[in-house]
Amino acid sequence: MEQQSGSSQSPRSPSSQPYLLVSVTDPVKLGDGVQAYISYRVITKTNLPEDLSPEKIVIRRYSDFVWLRDRLFEKYKGIFIPPLPEKSAVEKFRLSAEFIEMRRQALDVFVNRIASHSELQQSEDLRTFLQADEETMERLTSQETGIFKKPADLMQIFKDVQSKVSDVVFGKEKPVEESNPEYEKLKHYVFELENHLAEAQKHAYRLVKRHRELGQSLSDFGKAAKLLGACEGQALGKAFSELGAKSETLSVKLQKEAHQLLMKFEEPLKDYVRAVQSIKATIGERANAFRQQCELAETTKLKEINLACMLTRSDRVGEAEHEYNLLKAESEEATRRFETIVRLMNEEIVCFQEQKTQDMGIGFHEFAKGQARLAHSIADAWRSLLPKLEACSA
């Protein structure tokens, strides 16, 4: 979790590397019925000077993480904000042990990605999140409703960007869009990727389900075979019983592997989907910034022309000049904002590709290894049964 840039070198212990380690742990169900929710312990260990204490433990809930993500999204345009796990889930699944664990892991990954990002880790909102007491946190999260982007707003940005992409493709109109072929290629890739990833993730999840169903069937069959064995007796009965016992053993292995498949492959794939959605949000921000820059540049030009025409009438010139200067400053600021986003995005994309290649590489490896391991142990189990079956039929 250590950052690479030396800008936050700790003066307190010059011999030790600066570090910021966060752990999201101990999910606990609080509240009742429909208002029930999960709280997590967030443990921060750090030697960064801006932080008051080397270790801090706070209690946070899902909406606190959402607050942090929304603040970072507003402040650090151009950076791909790490994604959050989805909010809602099917009611009866929402509080299952598996769901809670998956969510905890995803939240832990979320915070640590922020903590290890050279820019985001310096965020004051991150420090607030990691240290503020629960009452302060509650106040802040209830304040933010309405100011920051609701899912509906984000959706609208996506739709705007998407429709503009297709409009450009179809030559429908000439919108205020960057004419940057490399960037167009990137946008096209991101949208196509999201579709294919979502498909692959959906089928990966089904694969997990099928493993579980096969395991359940094997277990049911095993029980039935054992009952049959008890009823039959003698050699045939023994064979049925052996078959049944082995089936039950293998059912357990299948369930374990299904869980592994979920955690080590399907979840990383889902994480990839969310990351791509975060990139789409950034693409939307870039489009907004570009539009603002263009609009302000145009307005500035018009004001400039207006001002030039006004030199003949002296009583409004001062006011017009003042307005023009303000506008020019705003226009320059908008250009700066846009260029910052472009610069950051370029860095982010490289970083993202590397990280994703590494993450998915591990995901695939785990998938193939897990499958091979499962298949191998199933093969051994059945083969070990063959001599016993032969003995029974002999």
Added chain:
Amino acid sequence: MITAQRSSSGSLQSPRSPSSQPYLSVLVTDPVKLGNGVQAYISYRVITKTNFPEYQGPEKIVIRRYSDFVWLRDRLFEKYKGIFIPPLPEKSAVEKFRFSAEFIEMRRQALDLFVNRIASHNELQQSEDLRTFLQADEETMERLRSQETGIFKKKPADLMQMFKDVQSKVSDVVLGKEKPVEESNPEYEKLKHYVFELENHLAEAQKHAYRLVKRHRELGQSLSDFGKAAKLLGACEGQAIGKAFSELGAKSETLSVKLQKEAHQLLMNFEEPLKDYVRAVQSIKATIGERANAFRQQCELAETMKLKEINLDKLMLTRSDRVGEAEHEYKELKAESEEATRRFETIVRLMNEEIVRFQEQKTQDMGIAFHEFAKGQARLTNSIADAWRSLLPKLEACSSA
């Protein structure tokens, strides 16, 4: 196809070719869909090769349909009480499944097995009805088939009633409810109890074995869907990660095919033998019903005969003019009673032989089925393990690139 050998009793040794063994082998093959719509049905070619002297020739080919096999089974059930008549596959099936290639093949195999079991049973193979079934032309067969409705055909409802009677009598005896006309044979009671318990457990096991086949297929389908999605993803991504996705996708599709194949093997080599076992036990239950009927008849006639004997003595004492008539009725009744006793004892004798044979055959059949099951599973999972392991170096190459 099983080549049946003649009974070792030598009573039917062929005089024609004293050097060759007598044989009767049958093949049920070439299923063909005939007719249209609701009236569509499957016809099979039944090829008989034999040197039995009672048969018309060394080879005969006839066309038969499912109801012809049912006719044969019903006739044998009527004539050979005490023998476990080989079971038939079920009549109806879900409409859309009824003409699927898999269903047709499963039925063909089951019918082939049915006829060959009859042909290799040393009593049943001598049946005239079998000869008719294997040789008669199609019009004759159709005529016979339509004649039998109502006379021989035990409708499922009737069989059901017989089972219920036997079952209720078993439980009545157990519960000490009444004293029905039942054999008081503890060994036979044990056997009946075993048969009923076996049927329940077998049906459960077979149901779950069938579900297991279904789950294999579903897993295979999911793997195939995932493979396709992964390949599309690979094409979209490009570079090392794209290549990895594509490899993963291709391997998943390959393994999906293996899973589907194994699901089919599982069905044919394990689930079907299990289903065959269930049907065989149902056939035994039918025979148990016949034995109960024969016992009841024997008892009723024996009682009626005793009463008639007492009545006759009374008439003789009073020197009634009805004595002659009564004597005649008594003699007839006595003959019937002795016949009923003979019938019952035949059933008991045959059943004892049949049970021994059945246990041996079942142990052998199920032994083979288990072996196929375990072997098939081992083979499948081994090749799955190999496939994934062969992918690992490629994935490593992709992630390090």
